[in-house]
Amino acid sequence: MNRRAFLAAALSTTMLSTLPARAADRATAQPFDHDQVISRARDLAATAYTPREEVPQDWLNLSYDQYKAHRFRTKRAIWSKTDNSYNVDLFLPGLYFRHAVQVNTVTDGMAKPFGFDMGLFDRGEIAPPLSTTGALGYSGLRLRTELDQPGKKTEFCVFQGASYFRAIGLGQSYGLSARGLALKTGDPMGEEFPDFTEFWLEAPAPGQRSMVVHALMDSPSVTGAYRFTITPGLPAVMEVEARLFAREDLSHAGLAPLTSMFLFDRTNRNRFDDFRPNVHDSDGLLIHNGNGELLWRPLANPTHLQTSSFVDENPLGFGLMQRSRRLGDFEDLEANYHRRPSLWVEPKGDWGKGAVTLVEIPADKEIYDNIVAYWRPRQQIAAGSEVPLSYRLSWGEEPHLETDLARVIDTAAGARIFGEPGRLMTVDFEAHPLLAGDPDDIEVHLSSPHVDPGVGVLQRNPGTGGLRLAFSFVPNAENHVELRLQLRRAGKPASEVWLYRWTA
Numbered sequence: 418m419n420r421r422a423f424l425a426a427a428l429s430t431t432m433l434s435t436l437p438a439r440a441a442d443r444a445t446a447q448p449f450d451h452d453q454v455i456s457r458a459r460d461l462a463a464t465a466y467t468p469r470e471e472v473p474q475d476w477l478n479l480s481y482d483q484y485k486a487h488r489f490r491t492k493r494a495i496w497s498k499t500d501n502s503y504n505v506d507l508f509l510p511g512l513y514f515r516h517a518v519q520v521n522t523v524t525d526g527m528a529k530p531f532g533f534d535m536g537l538f539d540r541g542e543i544a545p546p547l548s549t550t551g552a553l554g555y556s557g558l559r560l561r562t563e564l565d566q567p568g569k570k571t572e573f574c575v576f577q578g579a580s581y582f583r584a585i586g587l588g589q590s591y592g593l594s595a596r597g598l599a600l601k602t603g604d605p606m607g608e609e610f611p612d613f614t615e616f617w618l619e620a621p622a623p624g625q626r627s628m629v630v631h632a633l634m635d636s637p638s639v640t641g642a643y644r645f646t647i648t649p650g651l652p653a654v655m656e657v658e659a660r661l662f663a664r665e666d667l668s669h670a671g672l673a674p675l676t677s678m679f680l681f682d683r684t685n686r687n688r689f690d691d692f693r694p695n696v697h698d699s700d701g702l703l704i705h706n707g708n709g710e711l712l713w714r715p716l717a718n719p720t721h722l723q724t725s726s727f728v729d730e731n732p733l734g735f736g737l738m739q740r741s742r743r744l745g746d747f748e749d750l751e752a753n754y755h756r757r758p759s760l761w762v763e764p765k766g767d768w769g770k771g772a773v774t775l776v777e778i779p780a781d782k783e784i785y786d787n788i789v790a791y792w793r794p795r796q797q798i799a800a801g802s803e804v805p806l807s808y809r810l811s812w813g814e815e816p817h818l819e820t821d822l823a824r825v826i827d828t829a830a831g832a833r834i835f836g837e838p839g840r841l842m843t844v845d846f847e848a849h850p851l852l853a854g855d856p857d858d859i860e861v862h863l864s865s866p867h868v869d870p871g872v873g874v875l876q877r878n879p880g881t882g883g884l885r886l887a888f889s890f891v892p893n894a895e896n897h898v899e900l901r902l903q904l905r906r907a908g909k910p911a912s913e914v915w916l917y918r919w920t921a
Contacts, residue, residue: 449521449528449617454631454642455660459803461633461640462662469516469614473548476511484512486541493537494561495522500623503562504570507531508577509538510556511547517554519615523631528617558616560628564649573649579610580634581676585758586651586813592677592698592757593737595810597634597643598661599671599791603724603776611636613643638665639798652758652813659806667798671774671791673762673808677737679716680783683829688718693748696783698757699737701825702790703815703913704773707731711820711913715828716788717777719920726772726793735773736761737790738815740826752783761816762792765807770795823849823904823912826881830919839891844902844915848882851911852904856884860905863888867898875904896921 471477487509491497495505510517520531533554557577561570565587574584580597600609617631627648634641639661646656657673677699681689689696697716704712706729714725716737738759741747747754771794780787798804827845832838846852852859856875863870863886873888884904892898898919904912 444530444532446524446527446529448526449523450526451631451642451644454617454633454644457633458635458640458642458660459662461635462664462801466635466637466664469612470552471515472510472517472553473551475545475548476509476553477515479511479545481512483544484509486544488539488541489559490537490539491561495520495531495618496620499620502621502623502625503560503628505618506559506561506572507537507555508557508559510554514556514578516612516614517552517556518613520555520558521615521617522620523617524620558618560630560647562626562628562649573653574647576613576616576630576632580613580632582645584647584653584655584810584812586653587649588651588756589758589813590753590756592739592754593760594676594786595760596674596676597632597641597659598636598639599674599789600636600638600667601669602671602674602774602789602791603722603778604669609636609638611639611641638667639663639670650813652761652811652816655810655812657806657808657810661798661804661806663798663800663802663804666800669793670798671789671793672768672806673764673810674789674791675737675760675762676786677716677788677790678780678783678786679718679777679788680780681718682715682741683827684715685718685830687831695741695747695754696749696752697739697741697754699739699759699788700741701738702735702773702775703738703761704729704735705733705818705820706773707733709733709820711818711822712916713825713913714775714916715825716775717918717920718780718787719777720779721920722779723777723918723920725775725777725918727775728770728772730770731768732764732773732792734761734763734816734818735790735792736811736816737788740815740824758812759815761811763809763811763816764792765809766805768792768794820913822910823847823852823883825913825915826883828915828917833889837891839889840919841887841889842900842917842919843885843887845878845881845885846883846904846912849911851906852884858906859884859911860908861886861902862905863900863902865890865898865900867893867895870900892919892921 560574564571576582583594613632615633619629630645632643644658680696682695702714774793776789778787823846833841868890870890878885900917902915
């Protein structure tokens with residue numbers, strides 16, 4: 418596609434996104450395949466970035482309750498009057514969602530825009546009248562299909578806002594999110610948020626379990642073409658194929674980024690006056706590195722932004738887990754944190770050298786997503802380059818990995834009450850055949866480059882059936898202590914590696 422043809426296509430897309438439904442219905446269907454999305458992204462990257470027009474100001478001025486008062490009429494969902502296996506609901510822009518996206522349907526290889534229609538939404542009593550002209554459209558979409566209730570299409574996946582999307586496994590509640598790409602996360606200059614600007618939804622046949630969603634991404638620094646093959650279940654699985662086109666040098670790119678919330682647990686419970694014992698969507702970062710080592714890093718809510726890099730080559734997988742699975746872990750009857758999904762990233766192909774990167778941002782309320790994890794390539798992505806990327810996302814319970822080692826199920830911290838002032842920590846490991854028998858038969862490998870944590874006391878925890886290690890240390894002058902722990906038996910690993918960063 419030459420530049421003139423590309424600009425014409427871009428202009429027609431912009432016009433279609435503001436056309437009413439009747440005009441879109443009259444639009445002629447065009448042949449479609451994913452290579453066209455790749456060509457669009459490649460041609461976009463060869464031009465200067467053009468910011469998208471925002472929706473009218475009165476849409477942005479909506480309160481949260483006013484925005485929620487606009488409810489999509491599910492009986493008019495995309496494919497609701499067909500025997501296709503999926504229905505697709507749509508979201509209005511406004512409030513936090515400043516831009517509209519173009520939604521297209523693809524049937525038998527032919528794509529057609531789905532026009533904007535306010536008549537698809539019920540307006541509640543508290544919702545004010547809104548402008549009917551300007552850069553209007555939809556802000557995102559929701560997938561529904563039959564899950565565990567025959568004859569009923571239930572939602573399990575949402576794309577909305579920048580390049581964010583999220584899904585749940587059977588019986589779970591929405592929690593953490595994924596993104597198409599993260600740029601400059603935690604950098605002093607500020608983060609850049611690429612947008613999915615257009616979607617193509619392939620119409621699924623009756624009884625088809627998977628659905629294919631294509632997305633075009635754009636931002637000042639990079640463009641991208643994405644293809645998601647989405648299958649519900651436990652876990653819900655997404656096969657992601659992407660191709661990135663760098664407009665500028667990308668010195669800090671985060672591939673397969675995950676975003677979650679961690680407010681407090683028993684490591685920092687004293688900072689919050691709250692009736693609940695824990696509040697978080699995820700409680701740890703799990704890494705299966707290229708050497709086959711299994712690492713567990715409990716999450717933290719620091720008082721200052723902190724970044725941790727776990728250097729690796731060709732990682733086998735990483736993800737943000739929610740290991741706390743009992744209602745009693747949270748005592749929250751509304752948020753259902755114990756039903757939040759874990760999210761596992763399984764890279765495909767050679768991802769080379771880099772680091773699984775964890776960014777933890779201070780937060781004082783659970784409404785903020787303050788945890789980001791992603792793969793950061795060692796080499797920057799040069800302007801003008803193309804980067805193919807392929808990986809699998811699994812939303813649900815923690816993955817079953819070939820490495821059968823005892824997991825860490827709890828970490829707690831507090832001041833040492835007796836003896837020399839310092840910090841006391843306990844690490845609980847699950848009941849596991851490798852940890853059976855006399856705790857004296859288990860080797861404790863506990864170390865720190867900053868302090869002397871000793872060897873601690875290892876004993877059976879009658880409440881869990883597993884082992885608990887209790888140890889203490891005196892903080893250093895910098896109030897920054899890195900800790901590493903693994904249990905071994907006869908010289909071989911019996912547990913995953915526990916890593917922790919303590920800060921005052």
